[in-house]
Amino acid sequence: MSDNPAEKLVTEFENGEDFCCDLPHAHHSDPAKLSQPETLTVEKAQRMSEFLGFLADTNRLRILSMLADKEMCVGDLAIALEMNESAVSHQLRTLRVIRLVSFRKQGRHVFYRLQDHHVLDFYKAIVEHLDEATA
Amino acid sequence: MSDNPAEKLVTEFENGEDFCCDLPHAHHSDPAKLSQPETLTVEKAQRMSEFLGFLADTNRLRILSMLADKEMCVGDLAIALEMNESAVSHQLRTLRVIRLVSFRKQGRHVFYRLQDHHVLDFYKAIVEHLDEATA
DNA sequence: CTAACACATGAACAAGTATTCATATATAGA
DNA sequence: TCTATATATGAATACTTGTTCATGTGTTAG
Numbered sequence: 179m180s181d182n183p184a185e186k187l188v189t190e191f192e193n194g195e196d197f198c199c200d201l202p203h204a205h206h207s208d209p210a211k212l213s214q215p216e217t218l219t220v221e222k223a224q225r226m227s228e229f230l231g232f233l234a235d236t237n238r239l240r241i242l243s244m245l246a247d248k249e250m251c252v253g254d255l256a257i258a259l260e261m262n263e264s265a266v267s268h269q270l271r272t273l274r275v276i277r278l279v280s281f282r283k284q285g286r287h288v289f290y291r292l293q294d295h296h297v298l299d300f301y302k303a304i305v306e307h308l309d310e311a312t313a
Numbered sequence: 314m315s316d317n318p319a320e321k322l323v324t325e326f327e328n329g330e331d332f333c334c335d336l337p338h339a340h341h342s343d344p345a346k347l348s349q350p351e352t353l354t355v356e357k358a359q360r361m362s363e364f365l366g367f368l369a370d371t372n373r374l375r376i377l378s379m380l381a382d383k384e385m386c387v388g389d390l391a392i393a394l395e396m397n398e399s400a401v402s403h404q405l406r407t408l409r410v411i412r413l414v415s416f417r418k419q420g421r422h423v424f425y426r427l428q429d430h431h432v433l434d435f436y437k438a439i440v441e442h443l444d445e446a447t448a
Numbered sequence: 449c450t451a452a453c454a455c456a457t458g459a460a461c462a463a464g465t466a467t468t469c470a471t472a473t474a475t476a477g478a
Numbered sequence: 479t480c481t482a483t484a485t486a487t488g489a490a491t492a493c494t495t496g497t498t499c500a501t502g503t504g505t506t507a508g
Contacts, residue, residue, distance in 0.1 A: 217375075220371070223374045226374055226440070227370050227371045227374055234368075235362050239353060240358045243352050252456090253454065262497070265496075266455095267455060267456055270456095285505065286454045286455075286504080286505050287454065288455065299442070303442060307438060308360070366464095387485060388483095396467095397467070397469095399467080403467080405486095423486090
């Protein structure tokens with residue numbers, strides 16, 4: 179919300195042809211400038227893709243969707259989502275590892291919930307953006 | 314690789330116990346209410362995960378990061394990202410298919426750019442949220 | 449104690465995917 | 479025309495990942 183990177187839109191092209199492409203690949207952009215400040219470093223891109231990859235699963239999204247509404251235990255999640263309990267447990271483990279959910283134990287049950295409001299906000303943001311994108 | 318489960322925070326009271334869990338799984342939530350309005354349908358979760366999956370790749374993110382700044386041709390992207398040209402072309406193809414980028418041909422070159430502002434907005438939103446999330 | 453239950457976890461298998469290599473198409477220049 | 483360049487694409491390979499099955503751990507009830 180604070181930073182506004184790469185605001186410069188992509189709507190300028192035309193005029194083409196003569197200001198470049200004369201030599202066998204005489205780079206169309208200044209090589210020294212290939213790494214702008216806004217450009218993702220490899221490391222950051224890796225962290226981002228890793229995180230998005232964790233989100234990019236139908237059942238994990240459905241689990242998060244459930245937990246966005248209220249905390250639930252493993253068995254009920256399995257029933258509600260019509261999934262194998264083991265599968266749910268495995269998915270919850272990965273969600274736990276990346277700190278998207280936390281849990282509390284109560285007797286034989288383990289109740290899971292979204293870790294914090296950031297997760298909920300991000301989840302909602304994705305849903306909204308994707309409603310537009312895939313409309 | 315970060316194998317550091319969030320196993321803390323678990324410190325919750327133990328009391329409870331009697332207001333539920335009497336029967337062998339007498340669901341903790343009303344079965345009739347398992348599908349709330351906010352709950353993702355399977356179809357929507359699938360579309361979302363598919364879309365997120367396309368984004369969940371280090372090199373695709375780096376390509377988008379580049380194109381967020383300005384349009385670029387395949388060869389320059391390959392050089393800037395130190396990737397095989399073929400790999401870049403393949404990735405651009407998938408980005409094209411899901412309409413995240415568009416292109417214009419100019420002589421032997423093909424210049425790619427982000428498809429529209431939604432893509433840029435979404436990309437920025439992710440970067441911001443992940444800055445918080447992975448900070 | 450013993451049995452039933454709730455959940456976790458490791459291993460194995462299946463399905464998906466990114467990269468590379470070889471090749472194809474298309475354009476520009478000689 | 480022929481050659482070099484720029485990009486695209488199919489196939490093969492290697493890698494990742496989600497699910498299932500079997501089993502292990504911990505808890506409650508009888």
